[in-house]
Each structure stands twice: as C-alpha cells, then as structure tokens.
Amino acid sequence: MSDKELQPLIGFKQMDLSKEILQAVDKMGFSQPTPVQGKTIPIMMEGHDVIAIAPTGTGKTVAFGIPMLEYISLTDSRIQEVILAPTRELAVQIGQEMEKLSAFIPEVRIAVLYGGQPISKQLNQLKKKPQIIVATPGRMLDHMQRGTARLSAVHTLVIDEADEMLKMGFVKDVCKIIEAIPPARQFVMFSATTNQDVMTISWKYQHEPVEITIPATKENKPQITQYVIPTTREEKYDHLLYLLDSDEFGRVMIFTNTKDGCRRLSEKMNKAGYQTEALHGDIPQSKRNQVMAGFKRGKFPMLVCTDVAARGIDVDDVEAVINYDLPTENEYYLHRIGRTGRARKHGVAFTLLCFTESVRLDEILKYMESKPTYLKFDDMGTLRFQESGDAFFENM
Ligand code: ADP
Ligand code: MG
Secondary structure (H helix, E strand, C coil): CCCHHHCCCCCHHHHCCCHHHHHHHHHCCCCCCCHHHHHHHHHHHCCCCEEEECCCCCCHHHHHHHHHHHHCCCCCCCCCEEEECCCHHHHHHHHHHHHHHCCCCCCCCEEEECCCCCHHHHHHHHHCCCCEEEECHHHHHHHHHHCCCCCCCCCEEEECCHHHHHHCCCHHHHHHHHHCCCCCCEEEEEECCCCHHHHHHHHHHCCCCEEEECCCCCCCCCEEEEEEEEECCCCHHHHHHHHHHCCCCCCEEEECCCHHHHHHHHHHHHHCCCCEEEECCCCCHHHHHHHHHHHHHCCCCEEEECHHHCCCCCCCCCCEEEECCCCCCHHHHHHHHCCCCHHHCEEEEEEEEEHHHHHHHHHHHHHHCCCCEEEEECCCCCEEEECCHHHHHHCC
16 A cells, blocks of 8 residues: 555554464455554454444455454354355355455364355354354354354354345344344444445444444545446447457456346357356356356456346456446446456446436436546447547437
8 A cells, every 4th residue: 555645553563463363464465454444453353333334345354354353262162253244255255255364273163154055065064163154144044043053152243235235135134143142242334335224223233333434535446447338239249249359358247237138148258259157146056156266266257247246246356347237226336346446456347338228327427426438439349439428329
C-alpha cells in the first residue's frame, strides 16, 4: 500500500498477534492491514460485538479471521466459532482463507458445511472435532437438528455478507442459529451495505455493538473502468466474441441472468472454440466446486455464470467482467463488476446493452454514481469510442 493517507495507524506487528498468525500473514504476502482490518482486528480482539460496513474487496475475511483464530482454545475440541455465509461458494472460499491463516497452527480444525454436499462427507469432517465451522444457514440448522453439530460451547459468531444473507430469505434460519448460541457470545456482522434487516438483527441480538464504517473512497474502491457497448439482440453474441478477440484477457467472467442462458451461452462458445465452463444454480454442488477451483487455478480462462458467482467470490486477476445480460438488481451490477479490480489491481467491466435495457442501465449508473465510457464496434469489428449511448441508439 503506497498511499500515505491509506496507511492505517498500526501495522500487523503492532496488533499483539501471535507469531503463528504473523507468519501466516507474511506467507500470504500481506505487508499492511487494509483499513477495515486495521480497525476491526483490535476491536474484535477486545471482545466487542461489531457491525462492520465496508466495500467489497477490502479484506473483510482476514479482518474477522485473525481475531477468531487468536481466540480459539486449542485444548477444547468443541465447536467454538461459527461463520455463516450466504452461498456455498463463499463458504468454501472463507474456509480456504481460514486454512491459510491457520497454516502455522496445525491444531486448528475447520469444517465447511453447505447444502448440496453429501451429509456423510460432512459427518466425517464433524467427527474430526472442528473448533471452527463455516456454513450456509440451512445446512448449519440441518446439522443442529440432527444433533450432529452442537453450538452450546460457541463463543464467537460471525455473519459475512449479512445484507445478502438476510435478503435471500435466511432471516428465520439465522435467528434460530443465533438463539442456539449462548448469549455471552461475541457476535460480529460484516456487510457491504446496511439495510433494515441487518439493523433489526443487530438491535435484537448484538450487545452495544461497535460500528465500523469504511467509506468507499477512491483508494479503496476497486479500480474498475466501465464500458458500455450498445448492441442488438441479434448481434450480441457476435459482439461478445469480437470483444473477447479484441484483447488478450487472461481471465474473464461473463454474467448472464438465467441458468438456461448461462448453459446455452457456454455451450455455444465452446463449440466456437472458446474455452469456457458454466456455473449456475442447477449444476450439482460437487461440479460447482470443481468449476470454481479450476477457474481459480487457471485451468480455463472464461467462466460463464449467473449471479451465484457475483457475491464475495475472490479470484485473483479476473481482468474483465462482461455483463452479457444486464442484472435485474442494481446491487448485482456492483457485485458483478467487483469480481475484477480486486486487491487494488486495475480491472475492466463491459456491458453489452440492448436498447430495451438502456433505461435499466440509467438506473444502475445513478445508483453507482458512475459514468461509463461508451464503445461501439465498427463494420470491421473494431472497437471505437462513442459519445454516449443515446447518440448510438438514435443513429440506428
Ligand atoms: P471482501 O470480503 O472485503 O470483499 P476479501 O476478504 O475477499 O474482501 O479480500 C479481497 C482480496 O484482498 C483477497 O484476495 C485477499 O487475499 C486480499 N487481501 C486481504 N487482506 C489483504 C492485505 N492486508 N493486503 C493485501 N491484500 C489483502
Ligand atoms: Mg467477503
């Protein structure tokens, strides 16, 4: 982190962390805490309840991961800490980040529980007596009801992506889980935005929470250049291919709105010689994990996906995000393009826009407070700058 203003007051070394954690942070290549880490880690380590609002890509996982690992009693083999995440992919990713953070504390055992994976596999994980559980709410509740996971010794509960979790209709499940945990717990919520549901849960279950808000500044906002390419329904697919051919993007995520559209686009692209895999909610969980892992490892360069992959997922070096369809919710635009420009790298986002979608886009841009650059393909399939979308559509 070069910008002086961004330097938090303290570094990892001044945070009173164990040498195992410092070693892990060093191995992960982090020299300075991000602002949300600088603020949250000391406060969580003092035992306060926290509600932290920070933009996506600012390092929230490590912000709660470090205090959780510092808190654990290695001699107690009961479940002590629970992290809830809204999607399976995110739960898996948090589990991986926690494994990295605990690389030098071999006694730490982490289980990741989510729907769609065989219960038997998860029972094996639970038999190993994990102290930390990362779970989606439904599956957590399932194990509680089966008696295969007991939360009576839990002292720390973290809800990641709280806004999304509550919006997805998990409110009841989340409340049941919170209520199964002893009241003297530390309860921390992380969110990219706040909403009424988040505030209600906080009011109901948190004790004098410390509020930490990290504003989206120019520095910690992911650097993403946004482009809009006006097109037509008939030309959209060709324009997508022109776009992919116009540059050597290492890793690209292409978003569609429907599972069916996702599957069809991926198949069509594969037939045309583009290496893609599809990721959507109808694909079996084991395959979804395989696809995600393959994409992260660079086994194939293009992921065609629905919004299951929009939230919280962190893949290094996604160079471009393409909206093949415009998302139906403003926030999803933000989360989709937030898959690029992570960890302060520069990213680009393209939206292929049909005329009928232009009103929708105006709403999104108003919400984003951003001004994209308009591009268009000329007859030779070359991208040219364009004054604005209006001018383009008027000339059609
Ligand atoms: P968020 O949950 O806020 O969206 P993540 O926890 O997914 O963000 O982190 C985003 C990226 O930043 C990850 O690749 C993570 O490894 C990286 N990261 C986290 N902490 C630091 C740090 N202190 N310095 C550099 N990179 C970091
Ligand atoms: Mg996150």
